[in-house]
Each structure stands twice: as C-alpha cells, then as structure tokens.
Amino acid sequence: MRVLIVEDEPLIAQRLERFCRAELGGDLEQLRVVASLDAASGFLGEHPIDLLLLDLNLEGRDGMQLLETSVAGSFHTIIVSANTEHALRAFEYGVLDFVPKPFMQERLASALRRATRALVRAEHAARFLAVRKSGRVELVPVEDVIFVQGAGNYSELVRRDGRRELHDKTLERLEAVLPGDFERTHKSFVVRLSEIVSLHAYEGGRHEAVLRDGTTLPVGRSRYKGLKERLL
Amino acid sequence: MKSWLLSALISVFASVVAPTGAAASANVDGTADHPPCELPPAGRSEFVIDRPLFVSESPILRFRSGDDPTWADPAYDDSDWEVRRHVDGLPARSGIFWVRFTYTQPRYVRDGLSVAVVASYELYIDGRLVGRSGRVGADREAEIAGPVDNLFQIPDDLATPGERVVALRMSAWRTGFPTDVFRLNMASSDFRSLVERRMRQATSSVLAVGGAGVICVVFALWWFVVERQRVLWMCSALGLAAAVVQLLQAWRWLWVYPYDWHYPRLVAIAVTVSLLGVLLVAALLELFALNRRWGALVGVIGAVAAVWIRSAGWYHQISYWALVSALITAALIALRAWSSKRRGAVIVLVGLAGGVFGVIQGPWTFLERNFYLTFGAPMGGIAVAAALRLRDERRAARQARLTAARLEIELLKKQIQPHFVLNALTTIMEVIEQSPSEAVQLIDALAREFRMLARVSSERLIPLEQEVELCLAHLEVMSRRRAARCSLLVEGETARLLVPPALLLTLVENGLTHAPAGGEERVFRLRVEKEVGRTRLIFHSPGTSENKMDPAGGGTGLRYVKARLEESFAGRWSVESNEVEDGWRTIVEIRGQRPERGQ
Numbered sequence: 001m002r003v004l005i006v007e008d009e010p011l012i013a014q015r016l017e018r019f020c021r022a023e024l025g026g027d028l029e030q031l032r033v034v035a036s037l038d039a040a041s042g043f044l045g046e047h048p049i050d051l052l053l054l055d056l057n058l059e060g061r062d063g064m065q066l067l068e069t070s071v072a073g074s075f076h077t078i079i080v081s082a083n084t085e086h087a088l089r090a091f092e093y094g095v096l097d098f099v100p101k102p103f104m105q106e107r108l109a110s111a112l113r114r115a116t117r118a119l120v121r122a123e124h125a126a127r128f129l130a131v132r133k134s135g136r137v138e139l140v141p142v143e144d145v146i147f148v149q150g151a152g153n154y155s156e157l158v159r160r161d162g163r164r165e166l167h168d169k170t171l172e173r174l175e176a177v178l179p180g181d182f183e184r185t186h187k188s189f190v191v192r193l194s195e196i197v198s199l200h201a202y203e204g205g206r207h208e209a210v211l212r213d214g215t216t217l218p219v220g221r222s223r224y225k226g227l228k229e230r231l232l
Numbered sequence: 233m234k235s236w237l238l239s240a241l242i243s244v245f246a247s248v249v250a251p252t253g254a255a256a257s258a259n260v261d262g263t264a265d266h267p268p269c270e271l272p273p274a275g276r277s278e279f280v281i282d283r284p285l286f287v288s289e290s291p292i293l294r295f296r297s298g299d300d301p302t303w304a305d306p307a308y309d310d311s312d313w314e315v316r317r318h319v320d321g322l323p324a325r326s327g328i329f330w331v332r333f334t335y336t337q338p339r340y341v342r343d344g345l346s347v348a349v350v351a352s353y354e355l356y357i358d359g360r361l362v363g364r365s366g367r368v369g370a371d372r373e374a375e376i377a378g379p380v381d382n383l384f385q386i387p388d389d390l391a392t393p394g395e396r397v398v399a400l401r402m403s404a405w406r407t408g409f410p411t412d413v414f415r416l417n418m419a420s421s422d423f424r425s426l427v428e429r430r431m432r433q434a435t436s437s438v439l440a441v442g443g444a445g446v447i448c449v450v451f452a453l454w455w456f457v458v459e460r461q462r463v464l465w466m467c468s469a470l471g472l473a474a475a476v477v478q479l480l481q482a483w484r485w486l487w488v489y490p491y492d493w494h495y496p497r498l499v500a501i502a503v504t505v506s507l508l509g510v511l512l513v514a515a516l517l518e519l520f521a522l523n524r525r526w527g528a529l530v531g532v533i534g535a536v537a538a539v540w541i542r543s544a545g546w547y548h549q550i551s552y553w554a555l556v557s558a559l560i561t562a563a564l565i566a567l568r569a570w571s572s573k574r575r576g577a578v579i580v581l582v583g584l585a586g587g588v589f590g591v592i593q594g595p596w597t598f599l600e601r602n603f604y605l606t607f608g609a610p611m612g613g614i615a616v617a618a619a620l621r622l623r624d625e626r627r628a629a630r631q632a633r634l635t636a637a638r639l640e641i642e643l644l645k646k647q648i649q650p651h652f653v654l655n656a657l658t659t660i661m662e663v664i665e666q667s668p669s670e671a672v673q674l675i676d677a678l679a680r681e682f683r684m685l686a687r688v689s690s691e692r693l694i695p696l697e698q699e700v701e702l703c704l705a706h707l708e709v710m711s712r713r714r715a716a717r718c719s720l721l722v723e724g725e726t727a728r729l730l731v732p733p734a735l736l737l738t739l740v741e742n743g744l745t746h747a748p749a750g751g752e753e754r755v756f757r758l759r760v761e762k763e764v765g766r767t768r769l770i771f772h773s774p775g776t777s778e779n780k781m782d783p784a785g786g787g788t789g790l791r792y793v794k795a796r797l798e799e800s801f802a803g804r805w806s807v808e809s810n811e812v813e814d815g816w817r818t819i820v821e822i823r824g825q826r827p828e829r830g831q
Binding site (some may be wrong): 015084102182 | 658
C-alpha cells in the first residue's frame with residue numbers, strides 16, 4: 001500500500017505517520033509526507049498512490065475544488081481535519097472517511113481498515129462522483145448513475161441517459177463510496193438494485209439481469225443466489 | 233356671462249389682489265400691520281377708512297392743525313379745511329390737530345366703532361364726546377398715550393339712522409415711528425361683533441404661540457436628552473422664534489398697551505421674523521449637510537440686510553420681504569438637496585411651497601391666520617426630514633454597534649475557533665506521547681496567548697506594545713507547533729500608539745499560513761514610522777513568491793484589518809499590501825492624531 005500524507009504541522013504529520021506504520025505494518029510499501037497541496041500534486045504527478053490522508057481546510061471555494069480534484073483520483077481519500085462541520089459534505093463528494101482532529105490511534109486505524117479491506121463501505125455514501133475531463137473535474141450525481149462497469153484500472157459510470165463517464169478509480173474503490181443500493185453483480189459490474197426489473201437463469205449456468213431501460217447485464221454465477229434473495 | 237357670476241369672480245379676484253394693493257400703499261406709515269380683517273363683515277360695512285379698493289365708500293377726511301372746542305360741533309363749517317385721503321396720513325409730533333368726516337348711520341344696529349391709530353384722541357359724534365384714548369396734549373409732557381386699539385360703544389340715540397358727523401381731536405407726540413405721518417383705521421359695526429372679532433384675532437395668535445412653543449420644547453428636549461445634534465436645537469430655535477412672533481402679535485390684542493409701545497413692538501416683530509428667516513435657511517443647510525454652507529448663509533443674511541435698508545421704517549414690509557427672501561433661499565437649498573438625493577428634500581420642498589403660498593396669498597395675514605401656512609408648512613417639512621435623518625443615523629449607529637460586536641466575535645473566533653484549538657490539541661497529544669516536558673511548555677504558551685487575547689478582545693484599540701506581546705505569544709505557540717523558530721522584530725517608536733486588537737496578529741497569521749512549511753527560521757519585521765499627522769506601520773513577512781498571500785483587498789484576514797481600521801479611524805487610514813523581493817509587505821497608514829471616539 002502506498003500512502004501520501006498532506007499535513008503542514010510536523011508534529012501532527014509525525015503522529016499520522018507513526019499510526020500508519022503501526023496499523024499497516026508490512027503492507028505499507030511507501031509512505032510520503034508533504035506539507036502543502038502544491039507539493040502533493042507535484043508528487044502525485046509522478047507517483048501513483050493508493051491512499052491519501054489529507055488535512056484540508058474546507059472553507060471557501062478553494063477547499064471544495066481541491067477536494068473534488070482529490071476524489072477524482074484513482075486513490076482513496078481520507079480527510080484528517082479539525083473542520084468537522086464539513087465532514088458530511090466531504091462524504092457527499094466521495095471521501096472514504098473523515099477523521100476529526102484530535103485523533104487517537106484507534107480512530108485512524110479504523111479509517112485505514114476501510115481502505116485496505118474489500119467490501120467495507122464508507123460511513124456516508126457519496127452523492128457525487130468527481131470525473132476528470134480534459135483537465136477539469138466534473139461532478140456526476142450518483143442518483144443519475146444506473147450501473148458501473150469495471151474496465152481494468154478504470155471504471156465506466158453509465159448514466160440514465162445512456163452517457164458513459166470514465167472514472168479513475170477501480171470498480172472496488174468506487175463500490176466502497178457508492179450507496180448501499182448498489183450491488184456487485186459481476187466481477188465487472190456494480191448495479192443499482194432498484195434498476196433491475198428481472199433476473200434470468202439460462203442453461204449452461206448463464207445468468208442475466210434486465211434493467212429498467214432494457215439493458216441486459218451478465219450476473220456472476222456465485223452472486224446470482226444472493227442477488228435473487230435481495231431482490232425478492 | 234351672467235352678471236352675478238362676473239361679480240362673484242371679480243370679488244374673488246379682489247379678495248386675492250386687495251391685500252397686495254394695500255401692501256403697496258399702506259406701508260407709507262407704521263401702523264400698517266393692521267389688516268383688512270379689521271373690517272366689519274361684508275354687507276354690514278358702510279363706512280370704512282383705510283381700504284383702497286372701496287375708496288368711494290371711504291369718507292373724505294377734513295384736517296386742520298390747532299385746537300378749538302367748537303370744531304366738535306356738527307354744524308361747524310369745515311369746508312375750508314384741508315382734504316386728506318386716508319393714504320395721506322396724519323402728522324406726528326406736531327401738536328394738536330382735528331379730523332372731521334361725515335358718515336351715514338344705516339337703519340340696522342351699528343353701535344360699535346373700532347379705532348386703531350397711533351395717537352391720543354377724543355372722539356366726538358355729532359358734537360358729543362363718545363370716548364377718548366389717553367390724553368391729548370399740546371406738548372409731549374401734557375400728552376398721555378392711549379391704547380392703539382379701542383372699541384367704542386355708540387350711544388343709542390346716536391345709533392339711529394341718519395347722517396352723523398365724526399370729529400377727532402388728536403395729538404401724536406409719542407409715536408416712535410421714524411416717519412412723520414401715520415394713518416387712521418376706523419371701522420363701524422355692531423359692538424358685539426367687534427368684540428368677537430377682536431377675540432378671534434387674538435385666538436389665532438395664541439394658538440400659534442402654543443403650537444410653536446410645543447415645537448420649541450419638544451425639539452429642545454430631544455436635543456438635550458436624546459441626541460446632541462445641531463439641527464435639533466435649530467428646530468427648537470425656529471419654534472421659539474415663531475412663538476415670539478406670535479406672542480408679539482397676540483400682545484396687541486391681549487394686553488392693551490399705550491400707543492408709544494406700538495413702534496418697538498413692530499420693530500421686535502420685524503427683527504424676530506428676520507431671525508426666523510435666517511434660522512430657517514441655516515437649519516436647512518445643517519439638515520441637508522450641503523457644501524458651501526457659509527455662502528448660502530451669508531447670501532440670506534445679505535438679502536435680509538438689504539430688505540432692512542431698502543424698507544427702513546416700514547416694518548410690515550421688512551417682515552414680508554425678509555420672509556420671502558428666506559423662503560426662496562430655503563427653496564433653492566431644498567432643490568439642491570433634492571438633486572443631491574438628500575433624504576426628506578421633497579417633503580421640505582412641499583412644506584416650503586406651502587409657506588410661499590401662505591405669504592403670497594396673504595401679504596397682510598402671513599403673520600396672522602396665514603402663519604399656519606407660512607411657518608407651519610415649512611416647519612412641518614423640516615421636522616419630518618430631521619426625523620427621517622435621525623432615524624437613518626440611528627440605524628447606521630446600530631449597524632456600527634453590530635459591526636463592532638461582530639468584529640469582536642471574529643477576533644475571538646480567529647484564535648479560539650475549533651480549527652485552531654483542535655489542531656493545537658492534536659499537536660499536544662503528539663508532544664505528550666513524544667516528550668511530556670515540551671508538551672507542558674506548549675500548553676503554557678497556548679494559555680498565555682489565550683489570556684492575552686481575552687484581555688484585548690473587547691477593546692476597540694489597544695497599545696501597540698500589547699499587540700506586539702500578543703504576536704510574540706502566538707509566534708511562540710506556532711514555533712513549537714511548526715518546529716521552526718518564528719520571531720518578530722520591531723523597529724521604531726511604539727509608545728503611545730493605539731491600534732485595533734489583533735491588527736498585527738492577523739498579518740502575522742496570514743504570513744504563517746502562506747509561508748512555506750519547513751524547518752527554516754522565519755522572521756517577521758515591523759517598522760513604525762511617525763510623521764506629523766500620520767503614522768505608518770510597515771510589516772514585512774518572509775516568504776517566497778511561490779507562496780503568495782492574498783492580494784490586497786482580498787482574504788478574510790485583510791478584511792478584518794480593514795473593518796477594524798474603519799471602525800476606529802473612519803476614512804483616515806489606508807492599507808497597502810504587495811509582494812516584495814523576499815516576501816510580502818503590508819503598509820498600514822493612519823492619518824490624524826487621535827482615534828475616533830468610541831460609540
């Protein structure tokens with residue numbers, strides 16, 4: 001796991017670093033601390049990471065823009081900040097967790113666990129998904145998305161009007177911040193359950209889900225039973 | 233056109249024009265403040281002296297200097313006496329003289345005679361002494377001044393229909409008028425209605441005294457108790473002047489005075505009306521706070537002085553023109569105020585229009601029944617406009633108080649806001665785990681900063697030294713938190729210099745926020761430059777151009793600084809903030825020696 005810490009107070013940065021090392025142990029491949037966002041973006045351009053621990057002053061427009069840019073990335077973002085009044089807003093933009101300052105080791109550890117373990121969802125689901133488009137970031141409302149298709153290191157968000165948006169996060173990472181209504185139906189699909197109108201089982205173990213707009217998606221054999229139970 | 237309609241129109245026209253005509257002729261002497269409303273009701277009057285429009289009805293006066301008791305006899309032949317029309321007037325300070333005329337007593341009851349003249353006299357009708365006023369004298373010492381206004385009851389046997397001969401034996405040694413002629417005003421009617429009319433005459437003035445007095449007292453109280461504003465005592469003085477004018481008017485009807493008081497009374501009225509006019513203009517200038525105030529004031533004083541010189545001795549005319557020129561000047565001022573969008577200018581204009589109408593419509597009554605228009609309307613306009621202005625000012629003052637409160641809260645929020653405290657606590661947690669003794673020092677520094685902040689937060693201004701101390705405390709906390717030495721160097725004279733609290737602290741904070749993170753030492757510098765009438769605080773915060781501070785005018789920190797400076801040095805400060813080679817420089821300049829007084 002590759003972690004970047006953005007924190008301008010050295011002592012707090014030391015604390016974050018200490019806890020990360022203690023929690024991640026051998027899983028930690030790389031850990032870098034920078035003091036400013038400018039330094040962070042410079043680093044990110046060169047080095048892919050998995051997790052960003054960000055001390056972000058979310059006051060004002062600048063703070064929100066930085067947040068959008070951050071959550072549009074392929075990595076998970078955990079905010080570590082004293083500005084707790086903006087926590088919900090941060091969640092809406094798709095951060096994985098929000099650790100209020102001051103923090104103890106256990107609180108940071110639980111945040112790190114969300115990032116490392118599959119199928120642990122964010123405490124509050126995102127309402128927007130930030131999509132990078134030719135240098136700028138556009139926010140796609142989650143309620144406009146009917147399913148997400150994995151495409152290697154990227155994902156494709158499929159909107160109600162059929163448009164597809166490319167997202168930098170993997171399907172697994174997106175699933176973690178999407179609302180509970182979204183379910184993994186296939187190794188390459190996360191689908192909004194309320195969009196499914198029927199399930200079909202064919203000979204040869206082929207399973208399909210038909211969505212409200214007529215789209216047919218394959219359903220993984222192992223997931224079919226659970227999906228059927230949830231839908232009934 | 234039907235003849236009745238024509239005559240009605242003529243009479244309406246006459247009633248409007250008549251007083252103007254009177255104004256032109258009547259001021260030849262001094263008694264001319266006597267208005268036509270002295271006359272009996274229409275239809276009753278048959279002999280009238282001193283009313284030019286009805287000259288044909290006015291009897292011809294026969295005049296002769298000297299003294300002879302037989303001249304009272306109706307049978308006496310006065311055909312060789314000098315004929316005087318009423319406008320010619322009668323001689324003053326020149327011994328005893330007689331006036332005779334004839335009038336026809338109508339069929340209906342007319343047993344009253346009103347005489348207004350600045351002289352002592354004996355009144356004979358058909359040779360019989362009907363009444364006297366004072367004592368007629370051959371020289372000044374022998375004469376006793378009688379009242380100006382007298383009402384005589386004509387004995388029943390003389391009130392029967394028929395021709396009557398009126399003879400007046402007169403002397404006027406004590407008249408103070410500078411002119412040597414004066415006029416005789418007489419009107420006959422039934423005695424009761426003459427008494428009534430005289431009462432009514434007094435009533436309008438007495439009511440006006442009350443009204444003007446209330447204005448005077450209310451505004452004086454307002455000024456004294458609520459708000460020390462110049463315009464308030466000016467309104468009060470206007471009320472006082474109006475009350476004095478009306479008291480002088482009422483004096484004639486309520487306290488009968490000997491005729492030698494008539495002249496001083498008229499002078500007093502003219503003086504008071506002139507003052508009232510100047511005061512009206514001054515109050516408007518103050519109310520609207522226009523430029524070149526002295527010019528307008530000198531202008532109106534000049535106009536009033538010109539009126540006094542031109543119309544010297546004609547007191548009614550002085551009052552008239554003084555008031556007219558004041559109202560015109562006031563209207564010009566109100567027009568300018570209107571074009572400069574001053575609050576209440578329109579209502580003042582309306583009031584002044586009412587005043588001008590009152591004067592033009594009643595050249596004889598503008599100090600009597602028309603006074604409610606000539607003075608009341610402009611005064612009402614000014615009072616409303618003044619009230620509006622005060623309301624606006626109170627709102628602004630309340631707003632300023634709210635701003636001050638908000639600034640105080642903002643200052644506290646800056647340091648005790650959760651962000652600052654929680655970050656500090658996080659650092660403390662870490663330091664405790666790493667090195668408990670350093671943690672104690674950090675907590676101590678933090679406590680020192682909070683204590684200092686608590687002391688200055690409710691002040692509008694604090695000594696610069698105290699402000700520097702606060703910054704040093706903050707820098708110590710930040711040095712420990714940032715693990716970098718931060719310091720502040722002060723050059724120049726800081727003694728007896730007052731600044732808004734957290735002025736410097738805000739600049740230091742801005743510098744810290746925008747300075748690059750890192751271990752190097754950071755030195756902030758403050759230089760104080762004092763010149764005559766101005767003080768400059770030059771603050772330098774280190775940094776590189778990559779770490780730009782908010783440009784001047786932007787950022788909450790600079791907004792706080794500006795709001796605080798405006799609060800304490802309204803309009804006498806400037807803040808300039810720009811990038812320099814090795815950091816950022818902010819120059820705060822405060823002009824004038826003393827800060828504004830607190831609210």
